[in-house]
Amino acid sequence: MLENLPIPTDLAVYTQWCGILTLVLLVITILAFLLKWGLRFRLFGATAFAVVLTVGFFGLNLGLFKHIAIPGAVRYTLVFDNAADNVVLAIPPETTRSQVEATLRQAAIDISPFGRLAMQDNMVTIRARTVIHPEPGLSLPLYLGEAKKPSNSRDPENITVELFPDNWDKLSAVDS
Numbered sequence: 727m728l729e730n731l732p733i734p735t736d737l738a739v740y741t742q743w744c745g746i747l748t749l750v751l752l753v754i755t756i757l758a759f760l761l762k763w764g765l766r767f768r769l770f771g772a773t774a775f776a777v778v779l780t781v782g783f784f785g786l787n788l789g790l791f792k793h794i795a796i797p798g799a800v801r802y803t804l805v806f807d808n809a810a811d812n813v814v815l816a817i818p819p820e821t822t823r824s825q826v827e828a829t830l831r832q833a834a835i836d837i838s839p840f841g842r843l844a845m846q847d848n849m850v851t852i853r854a855r856t857v858i859h860p861e862p863g864l865s866l867p868l869y870l871g872e873a874k875k876p877s878n879s880r881d882p883e884n885i886t887v888e889l890f891p892d893n894w895d896k897l898s899a900v901d902s
Contacts, residue, residue, distance in 0.1 A: 741783040748776040794835050794882060798828035802854070810843035811850050811877065817870070819856040819897065826854050827887050830873035834885045842877045850877045858900045868893050 751773040758766035800821055806814035815833050817826065833852050842850065853872045857865050871889040 737783060737787040741780065741787050744776065744780040744783050748773065748780045751776050794880075796828045796832040796835070796882075798825055799832035800825050800829050802829050802833060804833075805855075807837075811847075813837055813850060813852040815852065815854045817854050817856055819858060821856070821870075823889055823894065826870050826889065830854050830871055830887050831882065831885055834873045834875045835880060835882055837875075838880075848877050849874050856897070858897060860900055868897060870894065870897070 751769065755766065755769040755773045757763075758769050763769075800817060802815040802817050804813065805816045806812065813833070815829070817829060821829070830852055833854075834850070837850060837852060851872055851874050853869050855867045855869045858868050859865055869890060870893055871887060873885050873887045875885045
């Protein structure tokens with residue numbers, strides 16, 4: 727009998743029902759205080775607990791997003807983020823051009839729009855860099871590409887990616 731019972735997996739449904747329960751308990755609690763029922767303080771406690779549950783479900787509902795995975799993206803390390811408009815990623819030097827492009831798109835989607843400071847042009851720039859060693863004891867950062875997206879968006883369609891061909895030539899010259 728229970729195997730045919732559909733259980734919703736969307737937290738918005740639980741938030742809605744918990745909110746309705748909280749409002750019903752609030753009305754009963756107000757009525758209990760007006761009529762001086764003996765269990766009015768217990769009802770107050772139950773109402774307060776229902777408020778905490780509703781706020782918790784609402785918070786979980788806001789915090790859980792679907793993760794969009796871009797095929798071909800490699801693991802990256804976030805090395806700089808000013809919480810506004812500049813982000814820098816570190817990627818391995820053996821990463822290919824298509825992997826850099828996919829990684830920049832992945833990072834642009836992963837960079838959360840919430841809590842980002844608003845800038846004049848409302849765009850976030852994500853740069854991918856690697857470190858090359860042209861000679862022993864010398865390390866140089868080399869920027870391979872960048873992605874730009876609106877700071878308040880998680881939409882993959884709003885991302886523009888540009889690769890830096892001159893730096894790719896430098897990277898291939900060091901590898902050979």
